[in-house]
Amino acid sequence: MTFSYSYAARPRTPQPTPARRPLPASYLVWLAAATVSQLGDVVLGFALGWLAAEHGGAAAGLVLAAGSLPSVLLLLLGGAIADRFGARRVMIAGDAVMLLMSVALALAVLHAGTPLWLLLTASVLRGVVSAFYRPSAGSMPRRLVADAQLTRALALRQGAGQTVILLGAPLAGVLVAAGGLGAVAVLDAGTLLVVLVVLLLVRARYATPASDRSMPVWRAALDGVRVVRHTPGLVVALTLVAGAAAFLLPTVSLVLPLLARDAGWSAVATGVVAGAQGAGIIVVTAVVARRGGARRPGATASGGLAVAALGQAGLVAAAVPPGGEGAAVAAAVLVGAGSGLFTAHLAPVVLGSAPRTHLARVQALVGLVQALAVTLTIAGIGALAAATSPQVAGGACALGLLGCAAAGGVAFRRLTLEPVESAQ
Structure with a gap:
C-alpha cells in the first residue's frame, strides 16, 4: 500500500462524498x-x-495475570485463524463459548460460591477467547464499510468503547453489591446473546480473500510481521502506536494516581480527573464520527500526541500547588482530546493500509505492540517516580510523547487521506 496526494473536483450536485455518506446500517x-x-x-x-481481591493481593494479581497473559501470547495466532477461516466465524465461535461460560459461571456460583479456582478458570477462558476475538473485531469495520468511511466508522467505535469504560466500573460495582458474581454472569450472558444473534444475521459487505491454507498456522501468524515490514507506512504507524502506548496509556492507570496522592487529592476528585480524560476522548471522536477526519491524518494524529503531551504537562503542574484539582480536570480533557485525535486518525491508516488477506493479523500486531510497550515502560515509570518524584515521572511521559509527535510529524508529513493499493 502506498500513499499519494489526491485532489477531487468539486461535485456539481449536492450528493455527499463517499466519506460523508451515512454509515451502513449493518455496521x-x-x-x-x-x-x-x-x-x-x-x-x-x-x-x-x-x-x-477478597482472597488477598497475590490472588487478585494471579487472576488478572491469568486473563491478560493468554490474551497477549495468543494474539498473533488469533489473527491468523481469523484471516484463514473468516473473522465473522471466529467471533461467532468466541461469543458462543463465552455465552456457555457465563451460564456455567452463574450456575457454579449458585452451588460453590466464588472460590479462587473458579475465578481463575473464568479469567483464563476469558483471556483465551479474547486473543482470538480482538483481531477479528478489529478488522470488522473494513469488512462492513467502504475504505473512505473508515475514519468515521472507527471514531464512532472508539467513542462507544470509551463510553463503555466510563460506565462499566460503576455498573459493575452496583451489580456485584446487589447480586454478586452470579448477577454479573447473567448480564454478560444476555449481552453475548445479543451480539451472537446480530453476527448470525450480519454479513460482510466487502469481499475479503482467505489467506493461504497450505501455510502452517504458526507460520501464517508470523507472516503478519512480514506484511507489516513490506507495506509502506505500516512500520512507522505501528512504531508510533507503540510510543503512544508507552507514554500515554499509563497516564490514568499510574501517573495520575501517583500525582494525586502526592498532592493530597481525594479519591473522588481523582476519579473526576480520570473521567475528564474519557470525556475528552468521547467529544473528539463524536466530532470525527459526524464530520469526518482531517485531510492530513498523519499530521493530525501526530498533533494529537502533542496536545496530549501538553495535557500531561498540565497535570504535572496542577499537582504541585494544593487545590489544583480544577486545573487537573482541564488538563485531563486535553489528554483525552489528544488521545482521541491520535487514535481516530491513525487507526484508519493502519487498518486501511493492511492487505485484505491480513486484516486480522495486522490488528493482532497492533494489540501486541501496545501490550508490550505498556509492559516494558510502566514498571520503569513507576521506578522513576519512586526514585525521584511523580512530577518527574509525569514530565518524562510528556517529553516522550512530544518526541513521538515530532517523529510522527516528520514520517507522515506527506500522508493524505486516500490510500492507493499496490500489489503485495
Whole structure:
C-alpha cells in the first residue's frame, strides 16, 4: 500500500462524498451489539478482579495475570485463524463459548460460591477467547464499510468503547453489591446473546480473500510481521502506536494516581480527573464520527500526541500547588482530546493500509505492540517516580510523547487521506 496526494473536483450536485455518506446500517447494528457485549465483558472483568481481591493481593494479581497473559501470547495466532477461516466465524465461535461460560459461571456460583479456582478458570477462558476475538473485531469495520468511511466508522467505535469504560466500573460495582458474581454472569450472558444473534444475521459487505491454507498456522501468524515490514507506512504507524502506548496509556492507570496522592487529592476528585480524560476522548471522536477526519491524518494524529503531551504537562503542574484539582480536570480533557485525535486518525491508516488477506493479523500486531510497550515502560515509570518524584515521572511521559509527535510529524508529513493499493 502506498500513499499519494489526491485532489477531487468539486461535485456539481449536492450528493455527499463517499466519506460523508451515512454509515451502513449493518455496521451500525453490529457496533451497537458489540458495544453492549463489551459492556458485559468490562463488568465481568471488574467483578472477577474485585472478588479475587477478597482472597488477598497475590490472588487478585494471579487472576488478572491469568486473563491478560493468554490474551497477549495468543494474539498473533488469533489473527491468523481469523484471516484463514473468516473473522465473522471466529467471533461467532468466541461469543458462543463465552455465552456457555457465563451460564456455567452463574450456575457454579449458585452451588460453590466464588472460590479462587473458579475465578481463575473464568479469567483464563476469558483471556483465551479474547486473543482470538480482538483481531477479528478489529478488522470488522473494513469488512462492513467502504475504505473512505473508515475514519468515521472507527471514531464512532472508539467513542462507544470509551463510553463503555466510563460506565462499566460503576455498573459493575452496583451489580456485584446487589447480586454478586452470579448477577454479573447473567448480564454478560444476555449481552453475548445479543451480539451472537446480530453476527448470525450480519454479513460482510466487502469481499475479503482467505489467506493461504497450505501455510502452517504458526507460520501464517508470523507472516503478519512480514506484511507489516513490506507495506509502506505500516512500520512507522505501528512504531508510533507503540510510543503512544508507552507514554500515554499509563497516564490514568499510574501517573495520575501517583500525582494525586502526592498532592493530597481525594479519591473522588481523582476519579473526576480520570473521567475528564474519557470525556475528552468521547467529544473528539463524536466530532470525527459526524464530520469526518482531517485531510492530513498523519499530521493530525501526530498533533494529537502533542496536545496530549501538553495535557500531561498540565497535570504535572496542577499537582504541585494544593487545590489544583480544577486545573487537573482541564488538563485531563486535553489528554483525552489528544488521545482521541491520535487514535481516530491513525487507526484508519493502519487498518486501511493492511492487505485484505491480513486484516486480522495486522490488528493482532497492533494489540501486541501496545501490550508490550505498556509492559516494558510502566514498571520503569513507576521506578522513576519512586526514585525521584511523580512530577518527574509525569514530565518524562510528556517529553516522550512530544518526541513521538515530532517523529510522527516528520514520517507522515506527506500522508493524505486516500490510500492507493499496490500489489503485495
